[in-house]
Amino acid sequence: MTDQTTHLTEDDRQSAADGTLPVERRADVEAHLADCDACAADVARITELMKRTRDAMLAPPSETASLDDLWSPIRARIEASKVVSLGTGARPSNSRPLISLIVGGIAAALLLTAVMLRVRPSEPRTSATAQATPDTSVLRAVSDSATAYEAEAQILLDRLEIQRATMRPEARAAIDRNLHTVDVAIAELKDAIARDPNNPALRQLLATSYRQKVELLKRANAS
Amino acid sequence: MKRLLIAIALVGRAALGQNAADGPILAAHGLDSSAFINMYVPAGAVRLIAWDRDSIVVRGQKSKHDRIFFGGGRQGVKMAVESPSGGDSEPSNLVVYIPRHGRVSVRTASANITGEGVAGTFNSSSGNIRLSGVVSSVEAESMNGSLDLDLTTPWLRARTGDGHLLIRGAPQDVDASTIGGTLDVIAPKVKRGQFVSVSGDIHWIGSPARGAVFDFSNHSGAVDLALTSTTSAALTLSSVSGDIENGFTRVRPIASPPRTVRFNLGGGDAHVSVRTFKGAIRVRPQ
Numbered sequence A: 001m002t003d004q005t006t007h008l009t010e011d012d013r014q015s016a017a018d019g020t021l022p023v024e025r026r027a028d029v030e031a032h033l034a035d036c037d038a039c040a041a042d043v044a045r046i047t048e049l050m051k052r053t054r055d056a057m058l059a060p061p062s063e064t065a066s067l068d069d070l071w072s073p074i075r076a077r078i079e080a081s082k083v084v085s086l087g088t089g090a091r092p093s094n095s096r097p098l099i100s101l102i103v104g105g106i107a108a109a110l111l112l113t114a115v116m117l118r119v120r121p122s123e124p125r126t127s128a129t130a131q132a133t134p135d136t137s138v139l140r141a142v143s144d145s146a147t148a149y150e151a152e153a154q155i156l157l158d159r160l161e162i163q164r165a166t167m168r169p170e171a172r173a174a175i176d177r178n179l180h181t182v183d184v185a186i187a188e189l190k191d192a193i194a195r196d197p198n199n200p201a202l203r204q205l206l207a208t209s210y211r212q213k214v215e216l217l218k219r220a221n222a223s
Numbered sequence B: 001m002k003r004l005l006i007a008i009a010l011v012g013r014a015a016l017g018q019n020a021a022d023g024p025i026l027a028a029h030g031l032d033s034s035a036f037i038n039m040y041v042p043a044g045a046v047r048l049i050a051w052d053r054d055s056i057v058v059r060g061q062k063s064k065h066d067r068i069f070f071g072g073g074r075q076g077v078k079m080a081v082e083s084p085s086g087g088d089s090e091p092s093n094l095v096v097y098i099p100r101h102g103r104v105s106v107r108t109a110s111a112n113i114t115g116e117g118v119a120g121t122f123n124s125s126s127g128n129i130r131l132s133g134v135v136s137s138v139e140a141e142s143m144n145g146s147l148d149l150d151l152t153t154p155w156l157r158a159r160t161g162d163g164h165l166l167i168r169g170a171p172q173d174v175d176a177s178t179i180g181g182t183l184d185v186i187a188p189k190v191k192r193g194q195f196v197s198v199s200g201d202i203h204w205i206g207s208p209a210r211g212a213v214f215d216f217s218n219h220s221g222a223v224d225l226a227l228t229s230t231t232s233a234a235l236t237l238s239s240v241s242g243d244i245e246n247g248f249t250r251v252r253p254i255a256s257p258p259r260t261v262r263f264n265l266g267g268g269d270a271h272v273s274v275r276t277f278k279g280a281i282r283v284r285p286q
C-alpha cells in the first residue's frame, strides 16, 4: 500500500500519533503503517512534534516566551513592507475611527428614511414630492457624511503618500488605477452637485463614492 | 453488494487520501476549538481546511531558503513564511488544517487563498480568494484579486478593486463592493444586501427572499437584475443620467418622478432599491 492515492488521511495520521484512533480504524491504519514508510515516518514526526509542543506548554512561562515576543520580528518585517502601520494591533474593523461610526449612523438614518419612503409605494404623490423637494435634514445628513468621508480619505491619502516609496510597484499600480476610477466618479459627482445642489440622490452617490475611496485606502494600507 | 461497498470505500479513501500529497508537515499544535489563527503568507498559495480536531496542522512546500515562523498557545497561534534575509520570501504552497470553530486572519501579498469551512478575515493584495462551506462570518478583501465566495453564513463582507467578485451559496447579510470589477450575485437567501460598485457592472440573478432589503448603488457601471417570475418585490430604480429599462412590460409603474421608476412585482414583499449616476439600470425576467 504505497500508492499515493491510498495513503492514510490527515485525520488518521493525527489520530495514530495522539492515540485517538477509533477502534474500527485501528487495524487498517496499523496495517498501512507497517507497510508504508512515508506514512509511518509522518506519524513519527507528528508524534515528536506533539511531544515537543506538550513539553513547551508544561514548561514555566519564561521558557514559553510570550507570543508577542516571538511575533515582534515578523511584525516588524510586515510593518516594513506595509503602507501604513498596523497601529495597536487591533483588526481594522475593531478600530474604526469615530468618524466611521458617525458616518455609519448617518447612513443608517438615511437607510431608514429610504425604507420609510419605500413602504408607502401606493402614494405616488408623496414619493414624487419627496423627490422634488427633499427634506433639508436628509440633505444635510448626506452632505455631512460626504464631508466626513472626504476628511477621512484625505488623512488616509496623506499616510499613503508617505509610504508609497516602500510599496511593491505592482501594488502601487493597482492602488493608483483604482483610486483614479473613484476620483473620476467623485469629480463627476461634484460637478453635477455644483449644477444641481439640492439633489439628494447626487449627494448620496457622492457619499457612497467617498466611502468607496476610504475603504480602498484602508485596503491599500492593510495589504 | 460487498464489492460495491469496497468500491465506495476505495473512492472515499482516494478522495481523502489526497491529503497525503499535501506535502511534509511543517508545523502542528494543539488548540482550543475556538482558537484564533493569524497567518501571513506572502506568495504562492495557502489552502485552509476546517476539521473536527482541536489542533492546527500545517503541511506543504516552501523554499528551503525561507522559514516558517510559528508560535502561540492553545488560544491562538501566529504563523508567517519569512525569508531570513528580510527580503521577499519565495512562493510557498501551504495546506493548513484548523479547528472548525476557530477563526483565522490571513494576509497575503500575491498568494492565492482557499478556505473550506473556515471563518474569519481574508486579505490579499493581488491574490485570488476562494471560500466555501458553512461558516459563522467572513470578511474577504483584495486589491485587485478575484473573489469567489460560495458560503452559507449569516454575515459576509467582501471587497475588491478591479477583480471579479462572485457571491453565491446562501449568505444572509451581505455587504459587497468593487471599484471597477464586475460583481455577480446568485444568492437567493440574502435577507439584507448592499451591493456597490464605481464602474463595474453589478448582476443579480434570482428571486429576492421574502422581506429582503436590497440596496444597489453604482456610479458608471450597469445594474442588471434578472428576476424569476415568482419574485415578490417593491422596486425603486433611479438614475441621474443612465437609462432605466424595465423588462416587465406588463407591470405598470406606481410612480415615475423624473428619472425614477417604482413598481411592484407580485405582492411586493422584498424591497429593492437601485441607484446609479450614469450606469444603466436593467430589470428583466430571468
Ligand SMILES: [Zn+2]
Residues within 6 Å of the ligand: A001, A002, A006, A007, A008, A032, A036, A037, A038, A039, A040
Ligand atoms: Zn501511506
